[in-house]
Amino acid sequence: MNEIPRARQLRVVACHGCGLVCEDTLDESGNARCPRCGAALRRRRPDSVARAWALLIAALILYIPANALPVMYTRLFGRGGESTIMSGVIEFWRSGSYEIALVIFIASIAVPCAKFLTIGLLLTSARRRSVRAMRERARLYRLIELFGYWSMLDVAVVAIVSALVRFQALSDIEPRIGILFFGVVVILTMLSAMSFDPRLTWDGDDE
Amino acid sequence: MKTFSDLIVCEHCDSVYRRRPLAAGEAAQCGRCAAILYRARRYDVDHWLALTLAAAITFVIANVCPIIRIGFQGMRNDATLWDSASALAQGPITIIAAPFALSIIVLPCAQIGLLAWVLVYARAGRRAPGFAPAMRALAALRPWSMVEVCLLGILVAVVKLSHFLQVAPGAGFWAMAGLMVLITLIANRDVHRLWELTEPRPPLGAEE
Ligand SMILES: [Zn+2]
Ligand SMILES: [Zn+2]
Numbered sequence: 001m002n003e004i005p006r007a008r009q010l011r012v013v014a015c016h017g018c019g020l021v022c023e024d025t026l027d028e029s030g031n032a033r034c035p036r037c038g039a040a041l042r043r044r045r046p047d048s049v050a051r052a053w054a055l056l057i058a059a060l061i062l063y064i065p066a067n068a069l070p071v072m073y074t075r076l077f078g079r080g081g082e083s084t085i086m087s088g089v090i091e092f093w094r095s096g097s098y099e100i101a102l103v104i105f106i107a108s109i110a111v112p113c114a115k116f117l118t119i120g121l122l123l124t125s126a127r128r129r130s131v132r133a134m135r136e137r138a139r140l141y142r143l144i145e146l147f148g149y150w151s152m153l154d155v156a157v158v159a160i161v162s163a164l165v166r167f168q169a170l171s172d173i174e175p176r177i178g179i180l181f182f183g184v185v186v187i188l189t190m191l192s193a194m195s196f197d198p199r200l201t202w203d204g205d206d207e
Numbered sequence: 208m209k210t211f212s213d214l215i216v217c218e219h220c221d222s223v224y225r226r227r228p229l230a231a232g233e234a235a236q237c238g239r240c241a242a243i244l245y246r247a248r249r250y251d252v253d254h255w256l257a258l259t260l261a262a263a264i265t266f267v268i269a270n271v272c273p274i275i276r277i278g279f280q281g282m283r284n285d286a287t288l289w290d291s292a293s294a295l296a297q298g299p300i301t302i303i304a305a306p307f308a309l310s311i312i313v314l315p316c317a318q319i320g321l322l323a324w325v326l327v328y329a330r331a332g333r334r335a336p337g338f339a340p341a342m343r344a345l346a347a348l349r350p351w352s353m354v355e356v357c358l359l360g361i362l363v364a365v366v367k368l369s370h371f372l373q374v375a376p377g378a379g380f381w382a383m384a385g386l387m388v389l390i391t392l393i394a395n396r397d398v399h400r401l402w403e404l405t406e407p408r409p410p411l412g413a414e415e
Contacts (some may be wrong), residue, residue, distance in 0.1 A: 005222070012211060012214065013216075014215075014218065017342070017415065018399055019399055019402065020402070021208070021210075021211040021215065022209070022211075034208055037339045037342065061219070065244045097366055103363065138219055138220065142242065149351075150359075151358055152356045153359055156307070156357050157360045158303075159303060159304070160291055160361055161368065162294070163292070163294035164368070165229065169407075175295070179303060188209045191256050199218075201220070202220040
């Protein structure tokens with residue numbers, strides 16, 4: 001289909017560690033190491049699809065407590081209350097900080113959901129060796145690699161706010177267990193995206 | 208084993224290309240998946256090392272100076288990054304202090320240290336002792352270093368608290384902003400071109 005040669009056609013393999021292009025002797029020897037950096041040479045990331053699925057599903061399951069459980073406890077001037085991620089967004093919106101509400105909504109709700117869908121889509125179409133919209137899928141993968149970690153924003157906000165507000169008797173802000181779940185969800189989705197091998201997207205094009 | 212230093216393989220789709228020199232500001236793009244293959248060199252090893260040292264200084268300022276100043280009914284509270292991390296460590300969910308401190312204090316520090324180490328040797332065209340593990344660590348750390356996320360987090364925190372307290376960013380905040388820019392300049396994806404820069408040259412006349 002495409003005249004640009006791929007590594008397997010030229011019998012070469014690029015080192016995942018340092019990028020050096022080496023002769024592909026994996027068929028004969030089974031395992032080979034990069035002569036420059038010593039990393040094991042591999043054509044694809046090992047168990048890419050299975051690992052990415054496992055991490056993605058774990059993230060999806062933990063996303064439920066991350067949203068349902070409170071992420072922060074706030075006590076100001078004697079009034080105390082717990083808030084979840086969504087109620088935090090609503091509070092910002094009500095108080096008139098629309099931009100901040102939007103930023104947190106995008107970072108904590110839109111980006112993780114988009115990530116679940118994107119990784120799921122990449123994985124299923126790679127398994128079916130689909131040849132549809134390959135360029136677009138490659139772009140999607142690079143997008144989630146680029147923006148995925150911004151979901152950590154809420155963890156940073158809770159951490160900073162609760163570390164800063166320490167006026168003993170008057171006010172207190174404490175993190176709650178939900179933020180821990182949320183942080184783990186973000187880490188798992190990042191690991192899932194890293195486990196997925198973007199080269200798989202193009203493997204349906206080989207024949 | 209044969210190696211081909213004149214070839215480059217797109218790490219997103221396995222397309223193979225022959226390397227060619229680029230003009231300043233140019234980038235080579237993959238014709239199959241449109242990923243960036245490599246960029247023209249923006250600065251040499253000396254500049255790179257100078258930027259790394261600048262990053263080290265900004266890092267120290269960001270850690271020593273208060274990032275935020277809070278006032279409330281005559282009380283004042285200046286908080287540095289270390290205060291924030293240690294306050295978290297004493298709180299009810301101690302464990303979230305660990306990733307927080309890791310992603311904004313420990314990892315940038317490790318990145319700057321490792322880069323300075325390999326660059327000092329790279330100036331002499333040599334590979335530092337422990338070059339391969341250092342390069343592997345730099346690649347592995349990059350996605351987890353989150354100075355920019357923390358910076359936006361501080362801004363959100365300022366807005367959130369400004370409804371009932373006097374809050375202002377301190378010198379540490381501006382140092383962090385500088386650190387964010389410097390880290391993206393020095394520890395980006397292009398780090399692995401250090402492998403090419405420190406490639407031992409064959410002795411003169413030995414080329415075929
Ligand atoms: Zn290598
Ligand atoms: Zn490509």
